[in-house]
Amino acid sequence: MKINILLFFTWVSFIISAQVNPGNSCDQAGCSVAGSYSNLSGVPSMGQYSCLFSTPNANWLAIGIGTNGSVHLQLTQTTNAGNLIDVDFALYGPYTSVSAGCPIGPNTPTVDCSYSASATEYVDIANALAGQVYILLVTNFNGQPGTISLVQNPTQPSSATINCAINFTATTAQTPATCGQATGTATVTPVGGYPPYTYSWSSPGNPTTQTATNLLPGTSIVTGK
Numbered sequence: 001m002k003i004n005i006l007l008f009f010t011w012v013s014f015i016i017s018a019q020v021n022p023g024n025s026c027d028q029a030g031c032s033v034a035g036s037y038s039n040l041s042g043v044p045s046m047g048q049y050s051c052l053f054s055t056p057n058a059n060w061l062a063i064g065i066g067t068n069g070s071v072h073l074q075l076t077q078t079t080n081a082g083n084l085i086d087v088d089f090a091l092y093g094p095y096t097s098v099s100a101g102c103p104i105g106p107n108t109p110t111v112d113c114s115y116s117a118s119a120t121e122y123v124d125i126a127n128a129l130a131g132q133v134y135i136l137l138v139t140n141f142n143g144q145p146g147t148i149s150l151v152q153n154p155t156q157p158s159s160a161t162i163n164c165a166i167n168f169t170a171t172t173a174q175t176p177a178t179c180g181q182a183t184g185t186a187t188v189t190p191v192g193g194y195p196p197y198t199y200s201w202s203s204p205g206n207p208t209t210q211t212a213t214n215l216l217p218g219t220s221i222v223t224g225k
Contacts, residue, residue, distance in 0.1 A: 049090055050107075063135075088141055092111060092136075
């Protein structure tokens with residue numbers, strides 16, 4: 001996912017590196033494509049949400065739809081020792097953004113939901129449309145520290161694509177370099193996603209700050225997570 005913005009005499013290309021990055025509340029729901037992350041433990045239940053009769057150690061993920069089709073994901077939870085433990089979820093949407101979907105409450109209608117004792121669940125979205133955002137609530141009923149993985153269903157491939165740029169973009173501001181001198185500056189401001197953000201610039205010195213200075217005319221690339 002790349003955003004190219006012409007900044008007078010300087011090109012800045014912002015590459016969004018999507019990863020599973022959950023939030024502790026609905027409005028912090030992090031972008032999700034596929035991968036794994038540490039679960040939560042020791043967090044009290046929020047009470048009953050839809051089919052979830054309890055919601056201990058809840059965290060939130062956002063799924064942005066890149067192209068039309070169906071989405072089929074496999075959700076699995078293990079302890080730090082690798083033992084399978086119960087994982088439960090509720091899926092909400094579609095929304096135009098994470099902020100449009102939040103807050104989500106106990107009576108918010110779900111698209112998909114499971115409270116079974118299984119360590120592996122399947123999250124399905126039918127007829128998803130490009131630009132839509134779905135919000136996934138995942139819980140850890142067992143309470144043990146461990147890992148949750150969210151990957152494509154190996155037996156039922158998705159026909160839609162998931163695109164974190166739907167709910168994670170960036171704006172830029174700059175001072176152009178002039179007369180061929182390294183006098184340019186550029187600042188990238190993420191919109192959406194889940195902070196803290198990290199930055200890596202391709203300019204001399206490879207700065208890791210939100211603002212890069214001493215830029216020459218040409219192309220500068222910043223990777224943000």
